[in-house]
Amino acid sequence: MARDNKLRSTPAVQFIQSISSSWKGYELFAIWIVKKLKPKVTVDLGFDMGLSTISFAHGNCGHTFGIDWLTDANFSRKRMAMESAFHNILNAIRLKYVKNLHLIIGPPTEISNKWNKEIDLLHIDCTQHYEDIQKQYEHWKPFLKKDSIILIHDVASFPSEIGRFFDELPLSKLLFTHGKGLGLATGNPSLCREIAEEWRF
Numbered sequence: 001m002a003r004d005n006k007l008r009s010t011p012a013v014q015f016i017q018s019i020s021s022s023w024k025g026y027e028l029f030a031i032w033i034v035k036k037l038k039p040k041v042t043v044d045l046g047f048d049m050g051l052s053t054i055s056f057a058h059g060n061c062g063h064t065f066g067i068d069w070l071t072d073a074n075f076s077r078k079r080m081a082m083e084s085a086f087h088n089i090l091n092a093i094r095l096k097y098v099k100n101l102h103l104i105i106g107p108p109t110e111i112s113n114k115w116n117k118e119i120d121l122l123h124i125d126c127t128q129h130y131e132d133i134q135k136q137y138e139h140w141k142p143f144l145k146k147d148s149i150i151l152i153h154d155v156a157s158f159p160s161e162i163g164r165f166f167d168e169l170p171l172s173k174l175l176f177t178h179g180k181g182l183g184l185a186t187g188n189p190s191l192c193r194e195i196a197e198e199w200r201f
Contacts, residue, residue, distance in 0.1 A: 012097040021051035025179040030055035039120030046126030050085035057098040112139040125153035130161045147188040156181025
């Protein structure tokens with residue numbers, strides 16, 4: 001996996017890496033992929049403690065939209081996570097580490113019905129079930145550009161659910177196997193090869 005010691009040494013990255021989250025371990029890749037793609041629109045479905053959303057917003061390239069919702073099934077845990085996310089994101093803005101970050105609170109599928117922007121980078125981390133992630137993907141797929149990058153978290157943690165969905169995607173794919181597993185899919189095979197080479201898959 002690629003390493004960038006210069007990147008790690010910046011105050012903004014040190015702040016990002018201080019955030020506690022189940023998404024830890026993918027921050028540097030998120031920062032790197034945004035720097036490479038220069039996306040105009042990044043959508044983060046499920047911002048948890050704010051780590052993924054802040055990482056995507058680092059560098060202030062385009063606009064990053066963090067979308068999340070309180071569900072009955074995990075209301076207490078989700079409420080605590082969202083409070084932490086608000087705190088972390090407000091600090092990131094206060095310290096001027098990010099300025100292009102927008103939070104939207106609501107069911108992702110309902111929000112997609114009103115969406116009107118093309119998406120360069122989509123991260124899905126809002127469910128642990130096959131049918132739910134399939135539904136999320138189908139709702140947001142119409143807004144993806146031809147060469148968009150799709151990132152999916154928890155591929156390793158839920159192999160028969162999230163992992164199954166990732167395996168079935170008819171796209172070029174890579175998988176970070178550390179942590180809970182972060183899958184990358186794209187319709188651009190050459191871009192996938194470039195990423196694999198840079199991150200030593």
